[in-house]
Amino acid sequence: MTQDINTTYKRYLDRPEKIPVYIVEFDGITTRYSDHEIVNATGPYEVYVQEVQGAGSQITVVEGRSSIGNINFKMIDKDKEITKLVYQYSLLNRKVTVKTGFLDMDEADYVKVFIGKVLNYQLLSDNVSYRFNLVTLWKSAKVNIMTAITRTSLSVGIGDATINVVNAANFATATGTQFYIKIDNEVILYTGKTGTSFTGCSRGQLGTAPATHASSAEVVNFVVLQNNAIDIALQILTSTGLGTNGTHDVLPASCGLAIDQNDIAITKMETERDRWLRNITFKFEFEEAQEGKKFLESEIFRFINAYPIVDNEGRISVKVYKPPLPTIDIREFNDDNLVGAPVWQGQIMDTLFFNEIDLSYDWDFATGQYLSRSLYEDTNSQTKYSEVKTLKIESKGLRTGVISQPKIDNIALRIFKRFANPAPQLTAKTFFSERITEPGDIVRLTSDKIPDMTRGEMGVSNKMVEAVKVDFDYVRGSEIFRLIDTEFSYGKKYGAISPSTKPPINFPNWNVASATQRLYCFISRWVNATTGVMSDGSDGYYITP
Numbered sequence: 001m002t003q004d005i006n007t008t009y010k011r012y013l014d015r016p017e018k019i020p021v022y023i024v025e026f027d028g029i030t031t032r033y034s035d036h037e038i039v040n041a042t043g044p045y046e047v048y049v050q051e052v053q054g055a056g057s058q059i060t061v062v063e064g065r066s067s068i069g070n071i072n073f074k075m076i077d078k079d080k081e082i083t084k085l086v087y088q089y090s091l092l093n094r095k096v097t098v099k100t101g102f103l104d105m106d107e108a109d110y111v112k113v114f115i116g117k118v119l120n121y122q123l124l125s126d127n128v129s130y131r132f133n134l135v136t137l138w139k140s141a142k143v144n145i146m147t148a149i150t151r152t153s154l155s156v157g158i159g160d161a162t163i164n165v166v167n168a169a170n171f172a173t174a175t176g177t178q179f180y181i182k183i184d185n186e187v188i189l190y191t192g193k194t195g196t197s198f199t200g201c202s203r204g205q206l207g208t209a210p211a212t213h214a215s216s217a218e219v220v221n222f223v224v225l226q227n228n229a230i231d232i233a234l235q236i237l238t239s240t241g242l243g244t245n246g247t248h249d250v251l252p253a254s255c256g257l258a259i260d261q262n263d264i265a266i267t268k269m270e271t272e273r274d275r276w277l278r279n280i281t282f283k284f285e286f287e288e289a290q291e292g293k294k295f296l297e298s299e300i301f302r303f304i305n306a307y308p309i310v311d312n313e314g315r316i317s318v319k320v321y322k323p324p325l326p327t328i329d330i331r332e333f334n335d336d337n338l339v340g341a342p343v344w345q346g347q348i349m350d351t352l353f354f355n356e357i358d359l360s361y362d363w364d365f366a367t368g369q370y371l372s373r374s375l376y377e378d379t380n381s382q383t384k385y386s387e388v389k390t391l392k393i394e395s396k397g398l399r400t401g402v403i404s405q406p407k408i409d410n411i412a413l414r415i416f417k418r419f420a421n422p423a424p425q426l427t428a429k430t431f432f433s434e435r436i437t438e439p440g441d442i443v444r445l446t447s448d449k450i451p452d453m454t455r456g457e458m459g460v461s462n463k464m465v466e467a468v469k470v471d472f473d474y475v476r477g478s479e480i481f482r483l484i485d486t487e488f489s490y491g492k493k494y495g496a497i498s499p500s501t502k503p504p505i506n507f508p509n510w511n512v513a514s515a516t517q518r519l520y521c522f523i524s525r526w527v528n529a530t531t532g533v534m535s536d537g538s539d540g541y542y543i544t545p
Contacts, residue, residue, distance in 0.1 A: 021038065022099070054474065065298075069114070095116070098134075115312075115313060117140075138316055147289045148172075150219045153166050162199050180224060186211045187208045221252070229282050229300050233296055236292060281402050300397065335446070344451060345425045355388060357415060376409070380420075426485070427482055446461050447459070
């Protein structure tokens with residue numbers, strides 16, 4: 001989400017010399033720390049900060065992944081105050097906000113540039129300063145889940161409904177929901193649990209056969225998750241096993257990341273779900289530990305054409321790829337606020353280009369194989385570029401018994417809309433006044449220094465492009481953006497029948513719609529089927545499957 005910038009901040013950007021100032025705020029600690037004197041400071045501070053540096057975030061659009069942004073800085077240990085700080089407070093994983101302004105600017109006009117947590121800190125070899133390393137909250141997902149394991153304390157007969165174990169504490173408490181364990185090759189459903197046993201067991205589940213098991217046989221949790229794709233993600237992110245971390249805290253502790261619900265943009269993720277992924281249901285069956293971050297990215301976000309991000313409040317969120325809606329606030333990059341000329345690179349065919357999708361699904365845990373496979377081809381792209389480039393996707397959560405084959409086909413074909421034509425890429429640099437805190441934001445680009453390939457001429461106006469990488473230059477107070485031209489400006493628009501009050505957005509009657517709204521709403525009797533022109537002379541947009 002693009003961060004609003006106040007007018008005072010903008011005035012400072014017009015100065016020929018711009019010296020950035022940074023303020024570090026540790027959550028729960030009154031004193032802040034800066035690298036320069038602060039004008040009209042809003043609270044106590046010490047000028048102890050030096051050498052602010054770090055890396056921004058990047059989304060890997062093909063794989064549904066995003067990198068973990070970071071920042072680091074030195075703090076001078078004047079009068080041993082930082083040593084006392086480290087001694088007095090537990091700083092690891094403490095939330096930290098970094099703000100920036102410019103020399104002689106009031107603190108009230110500063111903007112946030114980073115929100116994250118302390119990863120580590122160390123006393124440097126000079127013995128007079130500490131180096132603090134911070135990372136975004138997405139780092140919290142880089143731990144293993146689905147890890148409950150124990151052993152049988154007695155042998156198990158083929159018909160036993162109670163199974164005694166050494167310790168069942170980390171397994172789910174049966175509360176009407178079906179939970180499973182796996183011993184050797186047998187999957188067992190249980191409906192009750194004590195500290196050392198599973199009760200009400202139904203043997204030989206999910207295609208396995210009842211069997212005897214020796215004492216000290218390994219018992220693992222067999223996890224079955226079936227729900228909307230985003231709901232599964234929220235359950236994994238929030239679940240503590242206690243049910244106290246919001247409405248999505250429904251999984252056992254061994255299956256959840258236990259990230260504080262306040263550190264997750266839950267409402268935003270639910271909105272993305274309701275707008276674009278309402279009918280996308282996955283079913284997973286797992287018996288092995290999974291890294292939370294990797295599981296969410298490779299098994300959920302990748303196939304729904306989405307990626308995780310950290311928003312401008314430091315919260316974990318997700319963005320689903322889609323053309324922009326008419327109500328979103330799109331910031332403009334132009335020759336007035338860009339630093340230097342953008343660097344334009346032509347159509348790239350080695351990264352963001354695929355005109356064939358090889359999809360494997362219907363995972364069978366018993367055989368360790370996918371039972372279904374579909375191949376999708378964009379023959380127009382293959383003919384146009386004289387090349388076939390395949391994107392191979394394997395989905396353990398996609399099952400034809402849970403979601404229909406036509407829906408699977410539609411999801412796969414959405415990927416073609418993004419990757420079947422190689423997209424030009426650009427690099428642009430701005431000062432923090434135009435800061436985009438979320439890779440994946442859409443911006444308008446206006447510049448007479450880059451080519452417009454739709455006209456074969458130099459100069460573009462209001463071209464909508466997608467930011468996929470943000471890097472920082474903390475010395476100069478600027479950011480470098482990697483942008484891809486995903487052709488939002490011509491032809492890729494979402495629409496709805498007008499008038500409409502249904503999601504994803506309300507549309508008024510055509511007669512009272514604004515010019516922008518008319519680009520996204522449709523009403524058949526207003527368009528000339530031969531010329532494709534609306535009755536008021538504007539271009540019409542047809543509804544297509």
